[in-house]
Each structure stands twice: as C-alpha cells, then as structure tokens.
Amino acid sequence: MARITLTGVTRRFGAAVAVDGLSLDIAQGELVSLVGGSGCGKTTTLRMIAGFERPDTGEVAFDGRAVNDVPPRKRGVGIVFQSYALFPTMTVAENVAFGLRVARWPEAKIRERVGEMVALTNLGGMEQRYANQLSGGQQQRVALARALARRPTILLLDEPLSALDAKIRLRLRGEIRKIQQDLGITTVYVTHDQEEALSIADRIAVMRDGRIEQVGRPEEIYAAPRTDFVADFIGISNLLPARVVSAAAGELEWEGTRLRARLDGRRDGEVVTLSVRPEKLAMVPDGPPAAGLNRLEGIVEVITFLGPIVRLEVAVHGRPVWVDLPHAQSHAVARKKPILLAFAPEDGVVIPSRADGPRTEAASPSRRTP
Amino acid sequence: MTSPVPGALASPAARVRGEPGVALAALAVLALLLTFVVWPVVKVLAISLQGPAGMTLAHFADFFGSWRLFGILLNSLAVSAVSTVLTVAIALVLAYAVTRTDIPGKRFVSLMSLLPLISPPFLVSLAFILLFGRNGVVTRALGLSWSIYGFEGIVVSQVFTFLPPAYILLANVxxxxxxxxxxxxxxxxxxxxxxxxxxxxxxxxxxxxxxxLIVFILCMTDFGNPILIGGRYNVLATEIYAQVIGMSNFAAGATMSVVLIVPCLIAYAINTYWVGSKSYVTVSAGARTxxxxxxPAVRWPLFAAAMGVALFIGVIYGLIPLGSFVRLWGSDWSLSLVHYTFKSTAEGAWPIWNSVKLALVSGIVGTLVALVTAYIVERKRPPARRVIEGLALLPAALPGTVIGVGYILAFNVPPLLLTGTLWILVTSVVFWKFPVAVLAAINTLKQIDPAIEEAAVSLGASSLRTFVRVVLPLLTGTAFSIFVYFFINGMVTVSAVIFLIYPGFNLGSVAILNQVENGYPGVACALGTIILAIVIGAVLLLRALMGGERVAILKV
Structure with missing residues (x-):
C-alpha cells in the first residue's frame, strides 16, 4: 500500500483557485478524510490524486515517486465516484470485471476475483443484475467492488454515501471502514459531512478555499479546533468573541461578563474567539458560584428534544447560546424561565483572530442547525 | 409516460363523465384524427386492393411481378440504406465532437445544423445542382462529362438534408x-x-x-431531393407521383403507397416500441458534465470534421441567394435582379403569397388542435386516450406522398369535398406534421405541476376556465414554437401538397420544383431565397415579440 505525498499543490480553473498550495502526507494504510463545504477544493484534490486533474504547480507523489505525469489508468488507484458511474450497459459482474478484462487477466482468474469481490461487498446473487435493478446501497457496493478488484494500492472515495438514506449511510460507512482496515489500503475519503468524517477517518483534513485549515485526529479536531472555521464546521460550537483582559491571569471579557480560560501566548487587549461546545455547558443551581467555574445567566428561549439529550437555546446578554443537557434534567427547564449555566475554564478553547480577520462571522452560536 | 395524475382516484370514464365539455372535445379530436389520418390511409389501402370484380391482390402481383417496378422498391431501399449509414456516421462524429470534446466553434456547428430544419427540404439538391449539375460550377471548371444526377446526387443531398435531426438526437444522447x-x-x-x-x-x-430508424424513414419518404436530382434513378416516392399525377393511375399509385408504408411503419414501430424502452438514463445525483x-490528436481532426460540415452547410445555403442574383448560372456571372421579376412564369410571385397564406392558416389551426389534443391526452386522460395518442403520432411513419394520394382519394366526394380548396392543403400540413407538435405540447404539460390546475379547480373554476386562464398562459412559449413549426412546414413542405394544389393556387415550394424542371434554376433560387427570408424573418420576428428563447425551433 502506498504513501501519498502532496507538496505545494495548486490547481486553478481560469481565474478561480480551486486548490491553493496544499501539502498533505498520507501514511500507508491510513484513511484520511478531506472535509469542507462545497467549492473548498476537496474533490479537485482527490481528482489530482486520481490523475484526472493535473496540478498547475506542486507535486503529487506515491511512495516518494512523483506521479504528476502518470496518466490515470497507470496510477494503480481505485476510485468510487459520487454518482457511482456504474456502466449501465453491463451487469454487476461485468462492471466488477471491467478493469481485469482491460488488464487482460485470464478468464478463470477474473471469475475468481469477481467472486471474491462479490463476497467482500455482500453482493451475492446480484451478479447478473444491471445497475438500474439495484438499490442505491447496492450500487454503492458494486462501485466499491469494481474499484478494489484490480488490487489498487490507493482507494479514493468521492462523497460515496451522499446519495443514500440516513440509515443505509450509517451502515455502509461501517462496512467501508471495515473493508478498508481489513485490506489496509491507503484511502482518501472526501465528504461534506463532518460527522461522517469524524466517525470514519484516522485523520481529518478540514479544507476551506483550497487550503487545509487544520489536519489531525478526529478527537483533536473536535476538542481543539485551531480556527473559528474549524470550530464552527466540526460539530456544534458556541463561538464567543471576547477580549483578553489579562493574559497572565487568564481573564477575558465577553459582553461585559468576566470569563476565565487558558490564555498562554495571548496579549492583553487582544480580541479572540472563545469556543465552547454545547455539551460542556452545565445547568447549575442558584447560589454561590462553585470555585473557578465560568458562569452565564440567561433566559431559555427554545427547547429542542434530540433523544438522549435536550438542546436549549439560551439568550445570554441577548445573544443565543446553545446548551446540551442530559434528558433527565429537561424537566427542570421551561421556556422564558431564567437559567444559570457554568463551564470549566479548560473547556473553553481560545482561538486567536486571524491576521486577515475571521472570514466567517464569529457569531455565537454558529448558525448551523443540529 | 406516466406522471402524477390529477384526481387519480377517479376512473378515466368517471372523470370525463363529470365534464361533458371534455368528453365532447375528446370526441371531436378523435373524429378529426379518424378523418384526416386514418380515413385517407384506409382509402389508399382500399384502392390498392380494389379490382373490377371486388377485392384483389392483382395490383400487388403486378408490382412485384414487374422487374421495373420491383426495382424501384429496391432503389428506394438502397438509396435510403446508404444515406442512413452515412448520415448517422457523420452525425455521430459531429455530435461527439460537440458534446464530448472541447473543440472551439461549437455554437457555429449547432447553428448550421439548424438551418436545414427551416428550409425547403430539397434546397440542398438545388445547391448540389448549382455545384455539380450539367452547368454546375465544379462540373464546368473541371470540364467533367459526369454530373451529379442519380444515385450519388440523392445520397449526398439526403445526407445534408437529414443530418440535423440525427445530429440533434445524438448530441442529446x-x-x-x-x-x-x-x-x-x-x-x-x-x-x-x-x-x-x-x-x-x-x-x-x-x-x-x-x-x-428516423433518418431511414425520412429518406424513404423523401420526395423533393429524388425528383430534383434523381435523374433517371426512380424511387417509390417520385414514382407514386408519376403514376398518380402523370398517368392518373390511382391503383398503381395506391399500391406503391402501401409498399412504401410498410418499411416505414416497421421502422417506426421498432423505434417506438423497442428502441424507446432501451435507452439508458445515466444522469444521476452527483453526475459530472x-x-x-x-x-490535441483527437481534438483537431474532430474540429476539422465538424467545421468542414458546418461550413459546407453554410456554403449550400449561401449558394441559393447567390444563384438568384447571377444572370445565368454557369455562363453569365453578372449580377442581376432579373430572376426576381418571375418572367418565366405566368404565376409570377403568387405561389409565395399562397404559401404564406397556407402557412398562417396551418399555423393557427394546427396550434389550436395540437394544444387541445395534448391537453386532453395528458391531463384529462379520457377512456380512448391511448388511441388518440397513437393516432396523433402515427403520421410520423406516413410518407408525404401517401398523405397526398390518400387525401385526393378521401376528400374528392361529398360530404367531405375538400379538393380544390385551401382546406385540403391546411389539413394535410396540420395532420401530417401533427406528431412533433403534439409531443412538444405534451412534454410541456408534463412539466407543469398538476397541483396548479387542481388549485384552480378547488377554487371553483371549470375545466374550460382552468385551461384558458391557468394552463394556456403557461403554454405560451410552446404554443408559439408549435405555431412556428406549422408555419415553417406550410412554407416549405412539398411532398404531400404537390398532389393537392389546384389550378390558380400553386405553392412556393412546388413552384421551385417547376422552375428547375423548366430550366430556370435562377428563378428557383430566387423563390428559395424569398421563402428562406420569410421563414427566418418570421422566426426572428416572433422571437423579438415573445422574448428570445421562448420560441424554439421544434425538431423531427
């Protein structure tokens, strides 16, 4: 299985820069998810690894060997397209065998390999069907079987589950991950769905405007977003624009409220964004504040039932703040009633403002709906 | 073909019973189709089977027993087969170049491919005669004794005449x-x-x-190109004309019509019922276009091919006006307007104005009938819906010559004595060209959410009021496209109407044929130029009035 190295890769379409000096190292057998909104360059990056797009500058290398000039059909890369791109004139078996036929495998070995792939992807009994006789989930598996049949050293998946129902999406996500780990194949997984990325990837690269905003393990990305974009894009977060009162004392001010957080390396008077996940906020009883906790007072505006948890939208100083409470506590809250919230200083992630200013409005909370 | 049906719970019969107006309209449409599509064909079949003593197959025995006559069928099949293969092959290269590669000049290629759709179908032949005929530019320049009349002439003319429909279909696919x-x-x-x-x-x-299959039908039924450039190479469509108009031998004409219909109907049936169910829908969510x-090794040869064909079509249509301004093609190249005085014919320019009259009346009548038919078929779904739809689309498989012969036979006796009136011409244009118009209207209706109508009905509007106030305004663009389609066909069609014109009422397209036959190609070019100018002018005028893209050129 191959290692993928992207070095300073740039791809322009006319005046638009789709991928802008992107560098990324993907280890053997690793599954890296490229995640971001539409137009962030994630698919173009994938297509450059597949060879369908040529970088204007920079280098794509497999195992340290530059492949910029290697045509797609000689790269040994398997790809699953967003539309699956199953050949409608061929049966499932013919689709899976296509790459093997082109490579002039002997007929007996083709049949054997097709059988293996059909078993691997749970397509037994479907071999003689055509794509239009399959469900979306089955089509997706055929696309995967076809991509893997030639024993590629790299697997590329372009939004492979975006056309499927939520339930099937969850199941196939698990199947893809299992197959990928069993084969130990180096995989790049493009998705716009941050939850999908968090659940399936060894590492996540959050992309925006053709650049990687942050790359890291899912837990890192979630717990320690380095930019307000990442904090906003991955999961749900309250992004509070605050001013550093005293970096040494770890004190900030947000909407006239004093808050405490880790402020290493920040300057007094600097404007930062304090990111607090809704589940890190807790409802606390009235009374003297517990030592060291940040406290927010607000009015409950909206109560949303989400199964195991209840999500509140609380107006704090007229600004909405999202809070997730365990279902058991929901009886204690009511609309238009005051509420007292608290969070530990180490649960607030301080994100410095960009030199060029935040590109998305750092409103609180993020506008994304759960 | 199915789409959400308004009031799907009620049976078709119940839905119509509740609305006598709709039932009446459905019956009227059915009666029109039976009269103007079925009855003429039945008459042709009856005459072909009629002997002095009752039913007989003698006429068919004569046809297949005579090597000369049977040879004409083989001629038709041979010329159509060769034309079809060449046309589809060229159309495939063009369509591939335009849709699957990034060659420059795609708009020009597409525009040129539309030109033959709005011109008399045999202007291509006329242009080839100007180039390769006995007095053709090329023939003269190279001192050739060969000329283009015959098999080769028909094939090249048909290829360029029928390239557009094949190109458009393949480009779409x-x-x-x-x-x-x-x-x-x-x-x-x-x-x-x-x-x-x-x-x-x-x-x-x-x-x-x-x-x-579509090009094959068009070639089999093509009348204008073979009669102009066929020379001594006879095909069925022209032989029918010679038998009926030249020798008044209706039995032979009707027999050949039946012989001509059969391969056309077979091709039509294969296309509709077999190929139609085979097409692959490949565009799905996340598809890339x-x-x-x-x-470059692929792009530039394809570019050369596509541009070559497009430019050649341009040259063909440039030759017609050029030929009209040259005093005597092939010998006296001085420019002159002499051909526009129409001194070679007693009719003068009248055939053109007759054509305009026919085109306008056909446009109005055809548009109304097509819209009502489509509305009833698609929205009201009366019990006989399949029959109405089938009959409305059937003329796509009927040769114009057969329509011509059939109309003479069917409408020369009371109560439907239409021969010698404008109405036989109007009905022949409207019902022969009906399929494309009805399909266009049906497709537009399919895109209009039935809920809009249901809303009108739920607010208390009647079927008629709903159609006039709600549906019709949404159909305006399509209605004008259909009008343009009938108008163009009224201006340019020749194969059916050539049987039906009457003394004192010649048509522009037929007059072009007369002038070529009488040895006045310059006058023919002048007539062709005026017809082209009127058609293009009408399309541009309507587009200007209606706003650009709403008026489309409908395709075969």
Whole structure:
C-alpha cells in the first residue's frame, strides 16, 4: 500500500483557485478524510490524486515517486465516484470485471476475483443484475467492488454515501471502514459531512478555499479546533468573541461578563474567539458560584428534544447560546424561565483572530442547525 | 409516460363523465384524427386492393411481378440504406465532437445544423445542382462529362438534408452521458479507444438505432431531393407521383403507397416500441458534465470534421441567394435582379403569397388542435386516450406522398369535398406534421405541476376556465414554437401538397420544383431565397415579440 505525498499543490480553473498550495502526507494504510463545504477544493484534490486533474504547480507523489505525469489508468488507484458511474450497459459482474478484462487477466482468474469481490461487498446473487435493478446501497457496493478488484494500492472515495438514506449511510460507512482496515489500503475519503468524517477517518483534513485549515485526529479536531472555521464546521460550537483582559491571569471579557480560560501566548487587549461546545455547558443551581467555574445567566428561549439529550437555546446578554443537557434534567427547564449555566475554564478553547480577520462571522452560536 | 395524475382516484370514464365539455372535445379530436389520418390511409389501402370484380391482390402481383417496378422498391431501399449509414456516421462524429470534446466553434456547428430544419427540404439538391449539375460550377471548371444526377446526387443531398435531426438526437444522447463513466473506465485502466467503444458508444447504441430508424424513414419518404436530382434513378416516392399525377393511375399509385408504408411503419414501430424502452438514463445525483481537455490528436481532426460540415452547410445555403442574383448560372456571372421579376412564369410571385397564406392558416389551426389534443391526452386522460395518442403520432411513419394520394382519394366526394380548396392543403400540413407538435405540447404539460390546475379547480373554476386562464398562459412559449413549426412546414413542405394544389393556387415550394424542371434554376433560387427570408424573418420576428428563447425551433 502506498504513501501519498502532496507538496505545494495548486490547481486553478481560469481565474478561480480551486486548490491553493496544499501539502498533505498520507501514511500507508491510513484513511484520511478531506472535509469542507462545497467549492473548498476537496474533490479537485482527490481528482489530482486520481490523475484526472493535473496540478498547475506542486507535486503529487506515491511512495516518494512523483506521479504528476502518470496518466490515470497507470496510477494503480481505485476510485468510487459520487454518482457511482456504474456502466449501465453491463451487469454487476461485468462492471466488477471491467478493469481485469482491460488488464487482460485470464478468464478463470477474473471469475475468481469477481467472486471474491462479490463476497467482500455482500453482493451475492446480484451478479447478473444491471445497475438500474439495484438499490442505491447496492450500487454503492458494486462501485466499491469494481474499484478494489484490480488490487489498487490507493482507494479514493468521492462523497460515496451522499446519495443514500440516513440509515443505509450509517451502515455502509461501517462496512467501508471495515473493508478498508481489513485490506489496509491507503484511502482518501472526501465528504461534506463532518460527522461522517469524524466517525470514519484516522485523520481529518478540514479544507476551506483550497487550503487545509487544520489536519489531525478526529478527537483533536473536535476538542481543539485551531480556527473559528474549524470550530464552527466540526460539530456544534458556541463561538464567543471576547477580549483578553489579562493574559497572565487568564481573564477575558465577553459582553461585559468576566470569563476565565487558558490564555498562554495571548496579549492583553487582544480580541479572540472563545469556543465552547454545547455539551460542556452545565445547568447549575442558584447560589454561590462553585470555585473557578465560568458562569452565564440567561433566559431559555427554545427547547429542542434530540433523544438522549435536550438542546436549549439560551439568550445570554441577548445573544443565543446553545446548551446540551442530559434528558433527565429537561424537566427542570421551561421556556422564558431564567437559567444559570457554568463551564470549566479548560473547556473553553481560545482561538486567536486571524491576521486577515475571521472570514466567517464569529457569531455565537454558529448558525448551523443540529 | 406516466406522471402524477390529477384526481387519480377517479376512473378515466368517471372523470370525463363529470365534464361533458371534455368528453365532447375528446370526441371531436378523435373524429378529426379518424378523418384526416386514418380515413385517407384506409382509402389508399382500399384502392390498392380494389379490382373490377371486388377485392384483389392483382395490383400487388403486378408490382412485384414487374422487374421495373420491383426495382424501384429496391432503389428506394438502397438509396435510403446508404444515406442512413452515412448520415448517422457523420452525425455521430459531429455530435461527439460537440458534446464530448472541447473543440472551439461549437455554437457555429449547432447553428448550421439548424438551418436545414427551416428550409425547403430539397434546397440542398438545388445547391448540389448549382455545384455539380450539367452547368454546375465544379462540373464546368473541371470540364467533367459526369454530373451529379442519380444515385450519388440523392445520397449526398439526403445526407445534408437529414443530418440535423440525427445530429440533434445524438448530441442529446451523448451530451447527457455522465463524464464519471468515462473517467471510471480510464481509472480502471482502459485506454481512449476501449473507453469510446465499451462505454461511450455502448451507451449511445439506442440513440444510434433511433437516429438510424428516423433518418431511414425520412429518406424513404423523401420526395423533393429524388425528383430534383434523381435523374433517371426512380424511387417509390417520385414514382407514386408519376403514376398518380402523370398517368392518373390511382391503383398503381395506391399500391406503391402501401409498399412504401410498410418499411416505414416497421421502422417506426421498432423505434417506438423497442428502441424507446432501451435507452439508458445515466444522469444521476452527483453526475459530472464538465469536460477535461481533449488530447490535441483527437481534438483537431474532430474540429476539422465538424467545421468542414458546418461550413459546407453554410456554403449550400449561401449558394441559393447567390444563384438568384447571377444572370445565368454557369455562363453569365453578372449580377442581376432579373430572376426576381418571375418572367418565366405566368404565376409570377403568387405561389409565395399562397404559401404564406397556407402557412398562417396551418399555423393557427394546427396550434389550436395540437394544444387541445395534448391537453386532453395528458391531463384529462379520457377512456380512448391511448388511441388518440397513437393516432396523433402515427403520421410520423406516413410518407408525404401517401398523405397526398390518400387525401385526393378521401376528400374528392361529398360530404367531405375538400379538393380544390385551401382546406385540403391546411389539413394535410396540420395532420401530417401533427406528431412533433403534439409531443412538444405534451412534454410541456408534463412539466407543469398538476397541483396548479387542481388549485384552480378547488377554487371553483371549470375545466374550460382552468385551461384558458391557468394552463394556456403557461403554454405560451410552446404554443408559439408549435405555431412556428406549422408555419415553417406550410412554407416549405412539398411532398404531400404537390398532389393537392389546384389550378390558380400553386405553392412556393412546388413552384421551385417547376422552375428547375423548366430550366430556370435562377428563378428557383430566387423563390428559395424569398421563402428562406420569410421563414427566418418570421422566426426572428416572433422571437423579438415573445422574448428570445421562448420560441424554439421544434425538431423531427
């Protein structure tokens, strides 16, 4: 299985820069998810690894060997397209065998390999069907079987589950991950769905405007977003624009409220964004504040039932703040009633403002709906 | 064909019973179709089977027993087969170049491909005669004793006449192929040729079959090109004309009409019921249509081919006005307006104005009938819906000459004595050209959410009021497109109307044929130029009035 190295890769379409000096190292057998909104360059990056797009500058290398000039059909890369791109004139078996036929495998070995792939992807009994006789989930598996049949050293998946129902999406996500780990194949997984990325990837690269905003393990990305974009894009977060009162004392001010957080390396008077996940906020009883906790007072505006948890939208100083409470506590809250919230200083992630200013409005909370 | 039906719970009969107006309209449409589509064909069949002593197959025995007559059928089949193969092959190259590569000048190619759709169908022949005829530019320049009349002439003329419908159909098929399919093949190791053969062309196969069958019907039924440039090479369509008009031998004409209908109906049936069910829908969620740069070794040959064909069509249509301004083609090249005085004919320019009259009346009548038919078929779904739809589309398989013969036979006796009136011409244009118009209206109706009508009905509007106030305004663009379609056909059609014109009422398109036959190609060019100018002018005028793209050129 191959290692993928992207070095300073740039791809322009006319005046638009789709991928802008992107560098990324993907280890053997690793599954890296490229995640971001539409137009962030994630698919173009994938297509450059597949060879369908040529970088204007920079280098794509497999195992340290530059492949910029290697045509797609000689790269040994398997790809699953967003539309699956199953050949409608061929049966499932013919689709899976296509790459093997082109490579002039002997007929007996083709049949054997097709059988293996059909078993691997749970397509037994479907071999003689055509794509239009399959469900979306089955089509997706055929696309995967076809991509893997030639024993590629790299697997590329372009939004492979975006056309499927939520339930099937969850199941196939698990199947893809299992197959990928069993084969130990180096995989790049493009998705716009941050939850999908968090659940399936060894590492996540959050992309925006053709650049990687942050790359890291899912837990890192979630717990320690380095930019307000990442904090906003991955999961749900309250992004509070605050001013550093005293970096040494770890004190900030947000909407006239004093808050405490880790402020290493920040300057007094600097404007930062304090990111607090809704589940890190807790409802606390009235009374003297517990030592060291940040406290927010607000009015409950909206109560949303989400199964195991209840999500509140609380107006704090007229600004909405999202809070997730365990279902058991929901009886204690009511609309238009005051509420007292608290969070530990180490649960607030301080994100410095960009030199060029935040590109998305750092409103609180993020506008994304759960 | 199915779409959400308004009031789907009620049975078709119940729905219509509740609305006597709709039932009446459905009956009226059915009666019109039976009269103007079925009855003429039945008459042709009856005459072909009629002997002095009752029913007989003697006429068919005569036809198949005579080597000369049977040879004409073989001629028709041979010329149509060769024309079809060449047309579809060229159309495929053009369509591939325009839809699957990034050659420059695609708009020009598409525009040129539309030109033959709005011109008399035999102007291509006229242009080839100007180039390669006995006094043709090329023939003279090279001092050739060969001229283009005959098999070769018919084939080249038909190829350029029927390229547009084949090109448009294939461009549509190829243009809708998900680019990911070709990329998937490439990713799996396939080279360019393997991808083309196993993926792209494999997907286009139903489209190719459909294009071939449609072009085959058009070639079999083509009348204008063979009569102008066929020389001594007879085909069925022209022989029918010679028998009926030349020798008043209706029995022979009707027999040949039946012989001509059979292969056309077979091709039509294969296309409608077999190929139609085979097409692949490849565009799905996440499909890519963006193209990657084409390899120069592929791009430039394709560019040359596409541009060559487009430019040649341009030259063909440039030759017609040029020929009209040259004093004597082939010998006296001085410019003159002498052909526009129409001194060679006692009719002068009247045939043109007759054509305009026919075109306008056909446009209005045809549009109304087509819209009502489509509305009833698509929205009201009366019990006889399938029959109405089938009959409305049937003329697509009927040769114009057969319509012509059939109309003479069917409408020369009371109570339907239409021969010698404008109405026989109008009905022949309207019902022969009905299928394309009805399909266009049906397709537009399918895109209008039935809930809009249901809303009107739920607010208390009647069926008629709903149609007039709600549906009709949404159909305006399509209505004008249909009007333009009938108008163009009224201006340019020749094969059916040539049987039906009457003394004192010649038509422009027929007059062109007369002038060529009488040895006045310059006058023919002048007539052709005026017809082209009127048609293009009418299309541009309506587009200006209605706002650009709302008025489309409907295709075969």
């Amino acid at each position: 190829l243009g809708n192929i998900d680019t990911s399919l070709e990329e998937a093949a490439e990713n799996l190791g396939a080279g360019a040729l393997t991808t083309l053969r196993r993926v792209t062309l494999s997907l286009a196969r139903p489209g190719l079959a459909s294009a071939a 963006a193209l990657r740069p084409t390899a």
